[in-house]
Amino acid sequence: xxxxxAAAIGLCLLVAAPFVLEAMDEAFxxxxxxxxxxxxxxxxxxxxxxxxxxxxxxGHGAFLGTGxxxxxxxxxxxxxxxxxxxxxxxxxxxxxxxxxWPAAALVSGLxAAAIGAISLRTRGxxxxxxxxxxxxxxxxxxxxxPQYGGTDGLMVPGRNVLAGASLEGDxxxxxxxxxxxxxxxxxxxxxxxxxxxxALRGARMNERRALALGVPVYRxxxxxFTLSGAVAGLAGAVLANQSSFVSPDLLSWQRSGxxxxxxxxxxxxxxxxxxxGAIALLAAEEExxxxxxxxxxxxxxxxxLVVLFFRGGLWPLIAGKRGDG
Amino acid sequence: MAEAVLxxxxxxxxxxxxxxxxxxSLAIAPGECHAVIGPNGAGKSTLVAMLAGEQxxxxxxxxxxxxxxxxxxxxxxxxxxxARSFQxxxxxxxxxVRENVMLAVQAAEGRHWGFFRPAHSDAALTVTADASLAAAxxxxxxxxxxxLLSHGEQRQLELAIALSQAPxxxxxxxxxxxxxxxxxxxLASRLAALKGRLAMxxxxxxxxxxxxxxxxxxxxxxxxxxxxxxxxxxxxxxxVREAYLGDVVDA
Amino acid sequence: MxxxxxxEQTLNGLQFxxxxxxxxxxxxxxxxxxxxxxxxxxxxxxxxxxxxxxVTARTGSFLLxxxxxxxxGALIALLLxxxxxxxxxRRDHLDQVLATYALILTFNEGVKVIWGxxxxxxxxxxxxxxxxxxxxxxxxxxxxxxxxxAGVAAALFLGWLIGRxxxxxxxxxxxxxRETVQAxxxxxxxxxxxxxxxxxxxxxxxxxxxxxxxxxxxxxGEQILILAFVVIVVGGLGxxxxxxxxxxxxxxxxxxxxxxxxxxxxxxxxxSSADQVAANLGSVAVYLLMAVVLAVRPQGLFPRHA
Numbered sequence: 001x002x003x004x005x006a007a008a009i010g011l012c013l014l015v016a017a018p019f020v021l022e023a024m025d026e027a028f029x030x031x032x033x034x035x036x037x038x039x040x041x042x043x044x045x046x047x048x049x050x051x052x053x054x055x056x057x058x059g060h061g062a063f064l065g066t067g068x069x070x071x072x073x074x075x076x077x078x079x080x081x082x083x084x085x086x087x088x089x090x091x092x093x094x095x096x097x098x099x100x101w102p103a104a105a106l107v108s109g110l111x112a113a114a115i116g117a118i119s120l121r122t123r124g125x126x127x128x129x130x131x132x133x134x135x136x137x138x139x140x141x142x143x144x145x146p147q148y149g150g151t152d153g154l155m156v157p158g159r160n161v162l163a164g165a166s167l168e169g170d171x172x173x174x175x176x177x178x179x180x181x182x183x184x185x186x187x188x189x190x191x192x193x194x195x196x197x198x199a200l201r202g203a204r205m206n207e208r209r210a211l212a213l214g215v216p217v218y219r220x221x222x223x224x225f226t227l228s229g230a231v232a233g234l235a236g237a238v239l240a241n242q243s244s245f246v247s248p249d250l251l252s253w254q255r256s257g258x259x260x261x262x263x264x265x266x267x268x269x270x271x272x273x274x275x276x277g278a279i280a281l282l283a284a285e286e287e288x289x290x291x292x293x294x295x296x297x298x299x300x301x302x303x304x305l306v307v308l309f310f311r312g313g314l315w316p317l318i319a320g321k322r323g324d325g
Numbered sequence: 326m327a328e329a330v331l332x333x334x335x336x337x338x339x340x341x342x343x344x345x346x347x348x349x350s351l352a353i354a355p356g357e358c359h360a361v362i363g364p365n366g367a368g369k370s371t372l373v374a375m376l377a378g379e380q381x382x383x384x385x386x387x388x389x390x391x392x393x394x395x396x397x398x399x400x401x402x403x404x405x406x407x408a409r410s411f412q413x414x415x416x417x418x419x420x421x422v423r424e425n426v427m428l429a430v431q432a433a434e435g436r437h438w439g440f441f442r443p444a445h446s447d448a449a450l451t452v453t454a455d456a457s458l459a460a461a462x463x464x465x466x467x468x469x470x471x472x473l474l475s476h477g478e479q480r481q482l483e484l485a486i487a488l489s490q491a492p493x494x495x496x497x498x499x500x501x502x503x504x505x506x507x508x509x510x511x512l513a514s515r516l517a518a519l520k521g522r523l524a525m526x527x528x529x530x531x532x533x534x535x536x537x538x539x540x541x542x543x544x545x546x547x548x549x550x551x552x553x554x555x556x557x558x559x560x561x562x563x564x565v566r567e568a569y570l571g572d573v574v575d576a
Numbered sequence: 577m578x579x580x581x582x583x584e585q586t587l588n589g590l591q592f593x594x595x596x597x598x599x600x601x602x603x604x605x606x607x608x609x610x611x612x613x614x615x616x617x618x619x620x621x622x623x624x625x626x627x628x629x630x631v632t633a634r635t636g637s638f639l640l641x642x643x644x645x646x647x648x649g650a651l652i653a654l655l656l657x658x659x660x661x662x663x664x665x666r667r668d669h670l671d672q673v674l675a676t677y678a679l680i681l682t683f684n685e686g687v688k689v690i691w692g693x694x695x696x697x698x699x700x701x702x703x704x705x706x707x708x709x710x711x712x713x714x715x716x717x718x719x720x721x722x723x724x725x726a727g728v729a730a731a732l733f734l735g736w737l738i739g740r741x742x743x744x745x746x747x748x749x750x751x752x753x754r755e756t757v758q759a760x761x762x763x764x765x766x767x768x769x770x771x772x773x774x775x776x777x778x779x780x781x782x783x784x785x786x787x788x789x790x791x792x793x794x795x796x797g798e799q800i801l802i803l804a805f806v807v808i809v810v811g812g813l814g815x816x817x818x819x820x821x822x823x824x825x826x827x828x829x830x831x832x833x834x835x836x837x838x839x840x841x842x843x844x845x846x847x848s849s850a851d852q853v854a855a856n857l858g859s860v861a862v863y864l865l866m867a868v869v870l871a872v873r874p875q876g877l878f879p880r881h882a
Contacts (some may be wrong), residue, residue, distance in 0.1 A: 133809065
């Protein structure tokens, strides 16, 4: 009950934000908020596997970055009229979000399926190291694409259009990002309470029991991992629009680590928590960066203290209820 | 004898130089309660693990209703009708008692791919689960997390879960472990009610329970079968008395 | 020409493999005995390189630099064990990852504060700055040969320590029968700290030795850390023998792929992009190697409980 109330209040705040910021003459902050929502979507997607599924993925940056590159590359080809694929059929770029964003989710999802299919054969520390390593592989693969900027990253010309409507300006993209986030949170919550979630959570708590029941643990986990990767890719597509630039940095291990921090900081196994975690972490980074160039020297130890002494995350404090995971 | 529901043929499992099971064969007839007894380290748990598919035998095969399932893992065998309870209780500790049973019902149905309807309002799961909990006398604890149950209640839940799988054969690995006398008697009467309807393999240390329930008994010692027969025959078997029962009597 | 290039690159691969082994050995022991995944192991490598480089520059003695680098690695490792890692033994792997991730952020920024953001220069010692003729007409940098020798010596020392001493016996027992060792009445706290210090010394040593070959800069630790993870996954978690085999495989695969892929791609791509493409595709090779090993043997080449 209290949790629903907290979520409703949070939603109200996010809906009111554009109007409040405009009234305060700080509309430029809306773009910052959009970036937070994109990361929130990716972090919530990670929570599905990390919190509910118990799969500690250290490679979600790769899915986020891949989605960003798919959207960016399609816009890039659209802008200079060149072909993405020249043969056997010519496929050009597109600015239409209804094509580009599902494409981003699809490519990231397929990548997650491939990485998951191998990684999920292992457990524990193995799984952590392997997801990290495969994400690094994707990182190098992107660096090996000089036509898309290599190490320099890719300038994204313009923005996607949604069913023909422009997403230029801060507000339209913000609303789209918020809609995607709310839709995913609703879907994720319902899924985790449905049969799929029951089996996925049961397998996390006691894999041996789940197997003895005949639960297809591997397939369920692979499905969750793939879904999570696809949604992270979608978040990447939003991010590419928000920043007009995609960088290989999005695929780096630092980004993967940051997403994990967002999940834990907000509270794993809650889906709402990672949203809060993403906003809190990015806001902290912005604030600290304004104080000192060496803000990492504050954030690092702070994170360490959080992990060592503050368990459970922010959301359970507000919702008064422990997360699943 | 009718075709065995579950059959072990020449199962062998070695850990290094130690043979935990050596050429173990036994067959469980439909509706039969087949007990496996033997001193500690006789290889009983290894046998259950190989029958359930958690461990692969180095040699030999496992047949479920005449079909060779040796190559299948635990989950696939469970889907084909082998259910088990564990010597050390294995529950999803943060799920509620009811959810633990619901998951078993769901697994028996084999339908895990529901994304929208909350499991709690899925009558296909809840009706069967609640009936199962009522039969186990756990209905009052249904919404409690499994971790908060007493040891005796956890053992009951473990049995309720296995029965909710609607199995063809039930493997019980020391179901009375850690139970008091009254709880053991209650368990025995629950199992007695299942006799004739469900094929069971019962690994148990409590000899009163074994001789009260078992239709046939297989005795393991040092990983080998030293005798198989009706309770009366086993009682009278010289090799068994020397290897095993003698110790119990003296103790 | 091709044969000499091959010989040269194979030696480069061995040299890289030896460095990877020094990193992976510590990581795998720490995991095997304490069940801890320590991301900050790369920071010890970086610390070794920076401290070693500074001491070398101040004293003019590379040997002193090496000793200082290894000592810095050991000391920081010990300090970390006592203050942070010790609190993580009973936590799950997720907490360990996050806490040591936070340590990486802290160390990287700390190094920037102390040494600045630019790479520092660490020269090979005068004595080893020349080349050695490994085959008739094939010169090879003496320093790299020395690295291989030093690495092999360190590996042998580690082998002796683990295989022949009482401490090593406890370490070995710890990787397979953790509870037994505790039951023996061994002061596990001391044993853990010791293993951590050994791992730190090896990482610091690797860092300072890598200095004259690779750039000494912030972020160097994570690059090699991730490759060391690949080594461990390929070799088998917790096994020093596996770390050795994995390190050599990964070192050779990485070096060969980076060296020979450009040659292959020059025929296919315009020369302007061929080198960049090849260099990055070359980096992918080891991950493909890992994928293949995992597909065939999910527990690695030398699983602990064979």
